[in-house]
Amino acid sequence: MRVMVVDDDADIANLIGEVLRDEGFATRVVSDSRQALDAFREFGPDLVTLDVMMPSVDGISLCLQLRKDSEVPILFLSAKKDPPDRVVGLRIGADDYMGKPFDNDELVARVEALLRRTRQPLAPVPSTQLWFGRFVIDLASVQAVAGDTQVPLTPTEFKLLRTLAAEPGRVFSRDDLLAGVWGYEPGSDTRLVDVHVGRLRKKLQDVGVDEVQIETSRGFGYRLIANTTAAA
Secondary structure, three states, rough: OOEEEOOOOHHHHHHHHHHHHHHHEEEEEOHHHHHHHHHHHHOOOOEEEEEEOOOOHHHHHHHHHHHHOOOOOOOEEEEOOOHHHHHHHOOOOEEEEOOOOOOOHHHHHHHHHHHHHHHOOOOOOOOOOEEOOEEEEEOOOOEEEEEEEEEEEEHHHHHHHHHHHHHOOEEEEHHHHHHHHHHHOOOOOHHHHHHHHHHHHEEEHHHOOOEEEEEEEEEOOEEEEEOOOHHH
């Protein structure tokens, strides 16, 4: 598995690369963010770690550019640890966010968790497709389609949608979703769930999906509700 490390601090970038190499990952270290896009196309990583505050091209801009062409998992690493900063990073397309300084073991664990979500086969269900009228979730091709329009979902967003849609009406707690979708222990940062649910809702709305909606169960979590009229 290949990981590209982008950080303008060469010492930190090389440290991250060394830590990941020790765990068996192939790494490409980029300390000049202006070279990151070319390095990404050349190296073809399975995951990217991005520093947020870089002088040439900042991590937010790089994330937006990468998201135009790729759904590769992105892990932000930044000294900016306040909740608003994490939310911005997650909303513009990152899959996870860690503050600096970070624990090396936690970094490896988060990288492994992100890669499991993209590589691990989906849990078996009675059918390879979940149908809600014209809105279809195809588990075999890992796609969600509304009529003739494919919903542009990241691997994390697809797994979140699949989890909720497999049991319509069931309320999943945030800890349920952290464990089932992210592979994290209960009690982790539940803001991760809230931001991804918000992104998933917006993408469904953008393509006009009204056969299903994701409801918030206050104090508990989230559930997917099928609009039987629209689905019919």
